[in-house]
Structures are given as structure tokens and as C-alpha cells.
Amino acid sequence: MxxxxxxxxxxxxxxxxxxxxxxxxxxxxxxxxxxxxxxxxxxxxxxxxxxxxxxxxxxxxxxxxxxxxxxxxxxxxxxxxxxxxxxxxxxxxxxxxxxxxxxxxxxxxxxxxxxxxxxxxxxxxxxxxxxxVRKPPASIPVATGARRTGRRLLTVGTDCALGKKYTALSLTREFAARGVDAEFRATGQTGILIAGRGIPMDAVVADFEAGAAELLSPDAAADHWDIIEGQGSLFHPAFAAVSLGLLHGSQPDIVVVCHQPGRTTMSGLPDYPVPSLEDTIDMTLRLGRRTNPSIRCAGISLNTAHLDEAERRQAFDIAERSLGLPAADPMRPGAALDALVDSCLRAN
Amino acid sequence: MxxxxxxxxxxxxxxxxxxxxxxxxxxxxxxxxxxxxxxxxxxxxxxxxxxxxxxxxxxxxxxxxxxxxxxxxxxxxxxxxxxxxxxxxxxxxxxxxxxxxxxxxxxxxxxxxxxxxxxxxxxxxxxxxxxxVRKPPASIPVATGARRTGRRLLTVGTDCALGKKYTALSLTREFAARGVDAEFRATGQTGILIAGRGIPMDAVVADFEAGAAELLSPDAAADHWDIIEGQGSLFHPAFAAVSLGLLHGSQPDIVVVCHQPGRTTMSGLPDYPVPSLEDTIDMTLRLGRRTNPSIRCAGISLNTAHLDEAERRQAFDIAERSLGLPAADPMRPGAALDALVDSCLRAN
CATH class of the missing domain: 3.40.50.720 (NAD(P)-binding Rossmann-like Domain)
Known part of the structure; x- marks a missing residue:
């Protein structure tokens, strides 16, 4: 009717x-x-x-x-x-x-x-x-929350604009280099151009945000990985709705938390401090468990372009010691990045 | 340019x-x-x-x-x-x-x-x-996160469709009956018709969700209350993005958590259990603190239409004893509702 x-x-x-x-x-x-x-x-x-x-x-x-x-x-x-x-x-x-x-x-x-x-x-x-590419596809359905086959990684961040897309692209490349069947899933304009497809998650109507994320990474083979580009931050006063819909709909098995050492306030919001890595991991896992109870944090992606080698080494050490998780800068291949990829690929 | x-x-x-x-x-x-x-x-x-x-x-x-x-x-x-x-x-x-x-x-x-x-x-x-009234206004700005003057109450829920609008309308009426300057702020179609204005929050593009909530309850006199109609649930796999954007942008001083005793699974999602009142309060306050550090939960609104008087009394008792907060059914004026309003109106 x-x-x-x-x-x-x-x-x-x-x-x-x-x-x-x-x-x-x-x-x-x-x-x-x-x-x-x-x-x-x-x-x-x-x-x-x-x-x-x-x-x-x-x-x-x-x-x-x-x-x-x-x-x-x-x-x-x-x-x-x-x-x-x-x-x-x-x-x-x-x-x-x-x-x-x-x-x-x-x-x-x-x-x-x-x-x-x-x-x-x-x-x-x-x-x-x-x-x-800023215009989302038509007829996005409401999310069902039903579990999908295949494996998923979502990059999340302590803030906007600090490397979530770059991290997802790098991890896709590293996974592929190890012979793992992995696909980058784009959620922003530049990512969509790179992937040749995707959904601009920030332009989706809120009621369909999680549904769009479900559409973005559909059922797949058991050993296939979708590496999903994160958006915003659960702690961003303007954009957290995008981040939560993407988290719920993506149902990630693992998250990699992206952070820029030394950034103290949120982009464009000098009154809002950047949350700690601990709080970001804890909140992401608590909320993410709703649609994937076995979600875990596999490690930390640090944007260290502005640091010298000693500062970089120190930033990795602090993150690894306090969190017990591997930390790497995906711009810098090497042992640290290998350890992060190892952690991503071990069974949940 | x-x-x-x-x-x-x-x-x-x-x-x-x-x-x-x-x-x-x-x-x-x-x-x-x-x-x-x-x-x-x-x-x-x-x-x-x-x-x-x-x-x-x-x-x-x-x-x-x-x-x-x-x-x-x-x-x-x-x-x-x-x-x-x-x-x-x-x-x-x-x-x-x-x-x-x-x-x-x-x-x-x-x-x-x-x-x-x-x-x-x-x-x-x-x-x-x-x-x-399903069509949001044009040109909604991105949220600024800046604190606004006046006081705000947001109704939140363990699930969709269990009384968040009704609770907000009832509390507006009760506040007004005590001489408090209070205004109902509508976020859904029926609420907008009742108020004569508002924003259909579920139809707003996700990037502007919190911005729409900021627009909905602007700066006001220090003793003015905006009583904001909640939407969805932070635990709903499809609609949590709407709920979080509304929470962040509303910057509520207090929340009243709405619940239907006996409802065990989320509306339309038999695989998803309804969260506990404890978890709902804890998550709401943790996330809400980001834009209003003094947020508190003032009490519980129970939808008890399907219960008899003994069951109703028991539902109030359980909620009050386990949470230490007043519980009432806004459909039933009386001592319980008075206690809930008292709790709302005490200083944060």
C-alpha cells in the first residue's frame, strides 16, 4: 500500500x-x-x-x-x-x-x-x-543490527583530522602485503575518490547513519577484512553523532585509535580538551560492544609528522607502556608498524 | 568568497x-x-x-x-x-x-x-x-559546543517509543503549575505540531545533528527551563546517532530516564536486550558531561499503563531502591510525580 x-x-x-x-x-x-x-x-x-x-x-x-x-x-x-x-x-x-x-x-x-x-x-x-561525492546514495535503509559475516577494522580518533583515513589506507596496504584479503571502505570525499566508491557518512540523515555503515561493509567471506575509514570523534561536540552511527553500523571486530601527540584541544574548539587515549578506548569499546560484543582495540596510530626521532620514540613508548598496546606511525614503515599489524591480525 | x-x-x-x-x-x-x-x-x-x-x-x-x-x-x-x-x-x-x-x-x-x-x-x-513537519529547516549550523544560558532538561530512554515525548510534555505542565518558566522543545513530528514549532531531529543530516539541538534550545533567562523531547536511545543499534547528537547539542543540566518495566527487547530488534536503567544513566551522564560537566539524572519516568496498581507500586519501589532516585509515571499525577518534579527543580 x-x-x-x-x-x-x-x-x-x-x-x-x-x-x-x-x-x-x-x-x-x-x-x-x-x-x-x-x-x-x-x-x-x-x-x-x-x-x-x-x-x-x-x-x-x-x-x-x-x-x-x-x-x-x-x-x-x-x-x-x-x-x-x-x-x-x-x-x-x-x-x-x-x-x-x-x-x-x-x-x-x-x-x-x-x-x-x-x-x-x-x-x-x-x-x-x-x-x-558529497551526496549520499538514495534509499539508505534503517540499520537492522544483524551481525554480518567477514571481519572489520574501524579507525577511530581522539579528534577529527589527525590520520584516520591515512591509517586505514596504510593498514589496507600492509594487510594486502601479507596476502590478507583486505578492502579499504571509504566514508569521506577523498577516501571515496581513492576507493572509487563509498558513502559520505557526514552527509547522511541521522536516522540512517548506522544503516549507511551497514550498507558500506556488507556480508563477506570469513577471512575477508573491510578496513573502514573512521569519521569525527565520539568526544567531538559537533560530530559525535557521525562517529557513533558509524561505530554501531560497522560492527568492528577491532578498532585502531588514531591520535596526534601534543594536540591539546579539539580542532576548532579551543575550550574542549582532546580526550585521553584511555578514555577514547574505553568509550569506543563500551559503545561498540552493543553491536559486536567481541570488539577489541588492536593498537594506536600516532601522527608524529611534527616530532623528531627522539620525541617520536618517546611518544610510542608512552602509549605502549600505559596502554599495553602496540603504537606506530603508519607514515613510517618498520618494526613498530609490523607489530601493530600483528596485533590487528591475531584472533579476537 | x-x-x-x-x-x-x-x-x-x-x-x-x-x-x-x-x-x-x-x-x-x-x-x-x-x-x-x-x-x-x-x-x-x-x-x-x-x-x-x-x-x-x-x-x-x-x-x-x-x-x-x-x-x-x-x-x-x-x-x-x-x-x-x-x-x-x-x-x-x-x-x-x-x-x-x-x-x-x-x-x-x-x-x-x-x-x-x-x-x-x-x-x-x-x-x-x-x-x-518531517522536513528540517534549512541552513542548520555545525554545533559550536559553547555553553548557553538558561536551564535544560532532556528526556532520554532505554528504548524508542516508551514515553519520552509524553514525559517532557507532562513535566512542562508540572513545572508551569509551580510557576516555573518552562517551555516544551519538540524534536519529532507530533511534538512539533503540539508545540507549534521545533526540529524533526531524526531527519537532520548527521554532521548537523548537534548543531540542530543547539538551535532548538537557544540562550535563555537564567531561571528559564527548556524541556527537550528525547529521541531514540544511545543503545539502539539504528538510532543512537540521533540520541547522541541531541544529547551533546542540548547540553542538559538534568536528564529524566524513561523506561517501560517488563519490556525486554528493543523495539523491532528481538536480538537486542533493553539496557538496564543503571547502564542507561551511566552512559548518558558520561557522554553528556562532554558538553555539560554538571549534568545529573533527576529521576525515572516509568510507563506503567500495562501494570496493575500492585505491580506499578513494585516497579516504582525497585527503581527507587536500586537507583536512589524518584520514579513516577507521568500519566498518574500524585505524590510520586511531585517527588520527581522536586528532584528536577533542586539545584544541580
Whole structure:
């Protein structure tokens, strides 16, 4: 009797491989998305598309949209950002050319691609898609809480923006290097571009947050690992709802807690202290037990880019001694990272 | 440099008073919204609008839309539900008549009013609004975590659908009866109709969930109480994200925990046991302390409609003895409810 269509929800699934659009950007800091894709998804990157000679470069082949299409590319990805998060007028002719060449356009920018009339019209004319990776898929179901097969790791954090995505990507790579069947599961814009699919968890309606996380890491083979990119922090006064829905719906067997030694207050909130690793582990396990009673913390991922070698060694020691868990910086392969991966892979 | 309009977010604020639309509904169980409005917001209800003689009645005056408008009504509220949550074809002429008479239409049904072409066209023609209370206001900001003035009470629950709205409404009434400046803050469809405004918290995008809760109970006079309708449960595998965002953003000074004695599993999830009152209080206070360090639990609201007097007395005793907190059923005024209100109103 319901009048709703019975749409089946799926992840965002992007057309690929990509041509990386760099516009006329001269500042490498504004091209982080392109560099991230080159580093983490080289198999998805056919080449780069720059508008001027002095545009930044990823080092990939410079190709026209038509040449990229001929070499297999199926989408152009906006690989640069600017302050307003908007498509610049100076980019329009080239993006229309990409659509005419058979490429879809993918963007993680703030303003939707379809808000630009010239792109909307060209996409209609050429039968191409404008894909905003900030927009979640339609028809996400309410979570069921039913246990799923396969194994899951979720990266969680004492705060936002301190390495949860990077840690998940690194662990996926390390698992794979040991012959473990592992897949990175993306929950944010950059992660979705790298994985070629995923769900932007912060843009999901709250009632469906845990349901989206269930959709993201479905039933799998018993020895398969989904390595899920965490979001926010259970202790963040603005974003904890995202973190809890993701934790409940992911039903992780293990969590790796990400932390930046020396950060004392939450990003953007100088009145809120960063919680301790102990409190973060305790709260995560208590809440996570609701949907996976055997959840455990496998170790700590420390973002130590700002520390020298002695300080780094000390940060690892403090974490390991006080928590009895391995600590490593995934940016620095070596014995510490091996020990963290060992801990992840031992049976629960 | 941002291209976004600087819209100012506000609560949904409904046109009022109301004419209650009953359609041709003969089954009182389908007219719960109308009965709830009659009971909890009599000052907002000008009369009822029924299509046939044998339609259910709220006991209010039967009025035509034109007569209701002449007596001050500014909106017709769909006060009945049906299985599909849709506007029935047999209602259309009457709803168009209401628009022509100067009334807006308000609905909490599942399918949006604007999805009915006849209503959309008539609303355009007469310059009237179609308002869906399931749709949150635009431009909700990210939460700041900044402490606000005034006092706040949030009802929380061991599960969904066991009396959080009813408890908040009852406590608002009891506070007011003692001369305390108190306002009910609505977070769900029925509550929003009763209050005439609010935010449907389950329909807010997760990143803005706590921000919506901050918007809902703004700075107020030091002795003013906002009594906030809770949603979901921190222990519900599907809806905990809503509950945590609402808890963080509400910054409650006190919580009242709502529970139904004898309910053993979560609504719709037979594999998930209902958490204990102890665990619910402990988790709520631990998480709530993040944005209000002086949060405390003032007492327990028990839904005892299904118990006889001896069982009810026993349920109160067990809760009070094990927790050291007053317990009452807000459906039953008396000494127990007075003790719960006393506990709410003592200084933190």
C-alpha cells in the first residue's frame, strides 16, 4: 500500500579510471586531492589535465580529455580545491570539453556541479553524469543490527583530522602485503575518490547513519577484512553523532585509535580538551560492544609528522607502556608498524 | 568568497491556530494526532473539519475552512494517519477548499504534500504554504559546543517509543503549575505540531545533528527551563546517532530516564536486550558531561499503563531502591510525580 518506489540502495560507485583535473592551480597545497589520488590510487589515474604550462603537476602524463578517453579514462576528477569550494569560470570551457569527449565529471567540492548551468546543459547534451561525492546514495535503509559475516577494522580518533583515513589506507596496504584479503571502505570525499566508491557518512540523515555503515561493509567471506575509514570523534561536540552511527553500523571486530601527540584541544574548539587515549578506548569499546560484543582495540596510530626521532620514540613508548598496546606511525614503515599489524591480525 | 547565501537558520515555526482535519476516518486509532493536539495544545485548536457525519470526533466544534479562518485559524493540520502515510484522493477537494479559504496545510505524513499535484497547484494559485513537519529547516549550523544560558532538561530512554515525548510534555505542565518558566522543545513530528514549532531531529543530516539541538534550545533567562523531547536511545543499534547528537547539542543540566518495566527487547530488534536503567544513566551522564560537566539524572519516568496498581507500586519501589532516585509515571499525577518534579527543580 505504500506509494514509495522499492529502490535498492547501493554505494556511490564512480566511473573510472580518472583523468585528474588541475585547472590553472599553481599552489601545490590546493592540489592535495590530485596528489592523494596519484599516491593511493595510481591504478585509477590515467593522466592529468592542466590548463596552463605553469600549473602544478602530479608527474603523470598530461593528456587532453579526448586522449584520456581513448586510453580508457571514464571520468575527469576535480583534483584541486579553492577557498570558496566552487568551480571557477576559467575552468568551464575545459570541463565542457571533457563532457563532450565522453567523460563524466566527479567533484568533492562544496557547491554541487549541477548548480553550474553551463555544466548541467553540457552534461544533458552529451548524456554524461555530474557526480558529487558529497551526496549520499538514495534509499539508505534503517540499520537492522544483524551481525554480518567477514571481519572489520574501524579507525577511530581522539579528534577529527589527525590520520584516520591515512591509517586505514596504510593498514589496507600492509594487510594486502601479507596476502590478507583486505578492502579499504571509504566514508569521506577523498577516501571515496581513492576507493572509487563509498558513502559520505557526514552527509547522511541521522536516522540512517548506522544503516549507511551497514550498507558500506556488507556480508563477506570469513577471512575477508573491510578496513573502514573512521569519521569525527565520539568526544567531538559537533560530530559525535557521525562517529557513533558509524561505530554501531560497522560492527568492528577491532578498532585502531588514531591520535596526534601534543594536540591539546579539539580542532576548532579551543575550550574542549582532546580526550585521553584511555578514555577514547574505553568509550569506543563500551559503545561498540552493543553491536559486536567481541570488539577489541588492536593498537594506536600516532601522527608524529611534527616530532623528531627522539620525541617520536618517546611518544610510542608512552602509549605502549600505559596502554599495553602496540603504537606506530603508519607514515613510517618498520618494526613498530609490523607489530601493530600483528596485533590487528591475531584472533579476537 | 563563498557562493553560499547567508541564510539564517530558524526552527520550523508553524502557522497557527489550527483546524484539525479528520478526513473520513472512522477508526479513532488513526486519529491519534488530532486527539494529541486536542489534549496537549487546546489553545491551538479552533475546531475540527470532518468530511462525513460518521467521521471520528475530537469533541471540538465542527467548522468549515472558511468559518475556521474567520475565527482565527491559519492552518489545517492533517490529524489522521493511514497505513501508507499518504493523502487520500477523497480528501483532495476539501484540502483545496481549505487553501482557497486562506489556510496553509500542515502534515506529518510520510509523503510530502508537494508530491500531490492538485495541492501544489492550489497552493500556488492561492499563495498558501504546504508544510511538512518531517522536513528540517534549512541552513542548520555545525554545533559550536559553547555553553548557553538558561536551564535544560532532556528526556532520554532505554528504548524508542516508551514515553519520552509524553514525559517532557507532562513535566512542562508540572513545572508551569509551580510557576516555573518552562517551555516544551519538540524534536519529532507530533511534538512539533503540539508545540507549534521545533526540529524533526531524526531527519537532520548527521554532521548537523548537534548543531540542530543547539538551535532548538537557544540562550535563555537564567531561571528559564527548556524541556527537550528525547529521541531514540544511545543503545539502539539504528538510532543512537540521533540520541547522541541531541544529547551533546542540548547540553542538559538534568536528564529524566524513561523506561517501560517488563519490556525486554528493543523495539523491532528481538536480538537486542533493553539496557538496564543503571547502564542507561551511566552512559548518558558520561557522554553528556562532554558538553555539560554538571549534568545529573533527576529521576525515572516509568510507563506503567500495562501494570496493575500492585505491580506499578513494585516497579516504582525497585527503581527507587536500586537507583536512589524518584520514579513516577507521568500519566498518574500524585505524590510520586511531585517527588520527581522536586528532584528536577533542586539545584544541580
Amino acid at each position: 505504500s506509494a514509495r518506489p522499492a529502490a535498492i540502495a547501493t554505494l556511490l560507485d564512480l566511473p573510472k579510471p580518472y583523468l585528474l583535473f588541475l585547472g590553472d592551480t599553481r599552489e601545490p597545497g590546493y592540489a592535495k586531492t590530485a596528489f592523494g589520488l596519484r599516491d593511493w590510487a595510481p591504478e585509477l589515474c590515467i593522466g592529468e589535465f592542466a590548463l596552463t604550462e605553469d600549473t602544478v603537476s602530479t608527474g603523470l602524463k598530461r593528456l587532453s580529455p579526448a586522449a584520456a578517453y581513448a586510453q580508457g579514462a571514464r571520468a575527469v576528477v576535480i583534483g584541486v580545491a579553492n577557498y570558496g569550494g566552487v568551480i571557477l569560470p576559467s575552468w568551464l570551457d575545459s570541463l565542457v570539453e571533457a563532457l563532450a569527449s565522453g567523460l563524466d565529471i566527479i567533484s568533492g567540492m562544496h557547491s554541487p556541479l549541477s548548480s553550474v548551468p553551463a555544466l548541467r546543459e553540457a552534461a544533458d547534451r552529451h548524456g554524461r553524469r555530474l557526480i558529487d | 563563498s557562493a553560499r547565501p547567508a541564510a539564517i537558520a530558524t526552527l520550523l515555526d508553524l502557522p497557527k491556530p489550527y483546524l484539525l482535519f479528520l478526513g473520513d476516518t472512522r477508526e479513532p486509532g488513526y486519529a491519534k494526532t488530532a486527539f494529541g493536539l486536542r489534549d496537549w495544545a487546546p489553545e491551538l485548536c479552533i475546531g475540527e473539519f470532518a468530511l462525513t457525519e460518521d467521521t471520528v470526533s475530537t469533541g471540538l466544534k465542527r467548522l468549515s475552512p472558511a468559518a475556521a479562518y474567520a475565527q482565527g485559524a491559519r492552518a489545517v493540520v492533517i490529524g489522521v494517519a493511514n497505513y501508507g502515510g499518504v493523502i487520500l484522493p477523497s480528501w483532495l477537494d476539501s484540502l483545496v477548499e481549505a487553501l482557497a479559504s486562506g489556510l496553509d496545510i500542515i502534515s506529518g505524513m510520510h509523503s510530502p504534500l508537494s508530491s500531490v499535484p492538485a495541492l501544489r497547484e492550489a497552493a500556488d494559485r492561492h499563495g498558501r504554504r504546504l508544510i511538512d
